[in-house]
Amino acid sequence: MNSKKENILVVDDNNDMLDLIQRQLKTFNYRTYKASSVNEAIEVLKNTTIDLLISDLNMPEINGMELLKYTDEHYPAIPKLVISGVPSIPSVVCAIKSGALDYLTKPFTSDELYKAIRSSLVKNNLLANDFHSKNEDLYSNIIGKSVHSKNVVEIIERVKDTKATILIEGESGTGKELIARAIHFTSKTAHKPFIAVNCGGIPENLAESELFGHIKGSFTGAIETKTGLFQAASGGTIFLDEIGNTPLSLQIKLLRVIQEKEILRVGATKPEKIDVRIISATNSNLEEMIAKGLFREDLYYRLNVANIKTTPLRERKEDIPLLIKTFIDKYSNEYNKPGIKINEKVTEVLLRYDWPGNIRELENIIQRMIIMSDDLITLNQVPENLKYHIPTSPEILKSLKEYEKEQILKVLAFVNHNKTKAAQILQIDRKTINQKIA
Ligand SMILES: Nc1ncnc2c1ncn2[C@@H]1O[C@H](COP(=O)(O)OP(=O)(O)O)[C@@H](O)[C@H]1O
Ligand SMILES: [Mg+2]
Structure with missing residues (x-):
């Protein structure tokens, strides 16, 4: 979602560690590149613009220290954060000498990791001062000058530092997740995790354990005690996406969690207090679902x-030009086509289209057109279904004859049915106007 997301390269020979860090970085809104050896890492460095290197020291074959030296030599601007299981003083000193700025001892909490990353990035002036620039990025990500976009930013400002639950309703692709992230990452708890859950995506029999955790041995397959997503989001935000798809059996449990502010792991007898902000999103009409008995009314409130x-984008078309510009900037960078232009005719087609898939669809189409063009996007790159699209707005579904009739009647009414004056205004002669009226 964030075109200015920092790219972080994580290097560790332990794949579990790599996955764990990647998951944590995702909740902090960073983009992760993984490498399980120094050679792999060097490949990534050669092909990608990396903003921060996080590396283990003890790795088989080539030691992490070599990677630090290599990075120092070839990419001196990249800050480095060392993570290591053996916090021996000599290795720390050595790491600092080789240019590593920060050092984190395994195991570390997600909080400690976040602070270390921020501090490395800040020291390297990638961030002017801590959260500030990142917050601005997040707002500037919500592109739009329409009343709609302004309202959204205003509501975000009002709610971001409260504990209130927030429900975001709207069609698919209209930016619900983007808004949820903006709320979290501009709030005072931005340094805590943001965890997104697709409520319809977890099989019903696993959902409870995924969300609330379980106790070892509580069911077949519960080999270890497991922390649920609600606890993983502790202090931060849990984003319940597609909340309308939550099975009724789980709805009642969610209700309990919100009311009591505590969770009960599967197989546990004692509930545990939790402190998380809950943002949910839906593209279905929950009130209709309530009427049909598919969604609990008490949970809804x-x-x-x-x-x-x-x-929907079709109801705020005034945002389209700015969105087009933003996505062209973003993807011309990504596909290395700087300065690519868009033909005015193409913009017209894009403005006429109804965008059933909303901003997501607009973004995909711009991306595709950029891939297909050289330095100018022309009608040739516009997908057929857009080119020949007839808008559903009734205003435009009129024949010339109908327009003509309407215009003549309007003018006649305006001049109190004085046909001579009407003919003058319409720039036709009296004979023609008589014919038309007939
Ligand atoms: N106002 C906006 N400005 C820029 N990009 C947007 C905006 N709203 C949505 N997007 C982009 O459109 C895509 C879909 O947004 P998303 O938040 O996933 O929608 P939803 O959750 O409603 O389906 C994402 O790539 C997102 O970054
Ligand atoms: Mg979504």
Whole structure:
């Protein structure tokens, strides 16, 4: 979602560690590149613009220290963060000497990791001062000058530092997740995790254990005691996406969690207190679902203390030009086609289209057109279904004859049915106007 997301390269020979760090970095809104050896890491460095290197020291074959030296030599601007299991003084000193700025001892908490990353990035002036520039990025990510976009930013400002639950409603692709992230990452708890869960995506029999955790041996397959996503988001935000797809059996459990502010792991007898902000999102009409008995009304009210409704793109077409510009900038960079232009005719087609897939669809189409063009996007690159699209707005579905009739009647009414004056205004002669009226 964030075109200015920092790219972080993580190097560790232990794949579990790599996955763990990647998951944590994702919740902090960074983009992760993984490498399990120094050679792999060097390949990534050669092909990608990396903003921060996080590396283990003890690795078989080539030691992490070699990678630090290599990076220092070839990419001196990249800050380095060393993570290591053996916190021996000599290795620390050595790491610092070789240019590593920060050092984190395994095991570390996700909080410690976040602070170390921020501090490395800040020291390297990638971030002017801590959260500030990142926050601005997140707002500038919500592109739009329409009343809709302004309203959204205003609501975010109001709710971000409260504990209120927030329900975001709107069609698919209208930016619900983007808004949820903006709320979290501009709030005071931005340094805590943001965890997104697709409520319809977890099989019903696993959902409870995924969300709330379980106790070792509580069911077949529960080999270890497991922390649920609610606890993993502790202090931060849990984003319940597609909340309308939550099975009824789970809805009642969610309700309990919100009311009691505690969770019960599967197989546990004692509940545990939790402190998380809950943001949910849906593209279905929950009120209709309530009427049909598919969604609990009490849960709906609990989730919906603050409400944000996103507007479909076709109802705020004034945002389209700026979105086009933003996505062209973003993808011309990504595909190395700087200065690529868009033909005015193409913009017209894009403005006429109804965008059933909303901003996601617009973004995909721009991306595709950039891939297919050289330095100018022309009608040739526009997908057929867009080119020959007839807008559903009734205003435009009129024949010339109908327009003509309407215009003549309007003018006649304006001049109190004085046909001579009407003919003058319409720039036709009296004979023609008589014919038309007939
Ligand atoms: N106002 C906006 N400005 C820029 N990009 C946006 C905006 N709204 C949505 N997007 C982009 O559109 C895509 C879909 O947004 P997303 O938040 O996933 O939508 P939803 O959750 O409603 O389906 C994402 O790539 C997102 O970055
Ligand atoms: Mg979504």
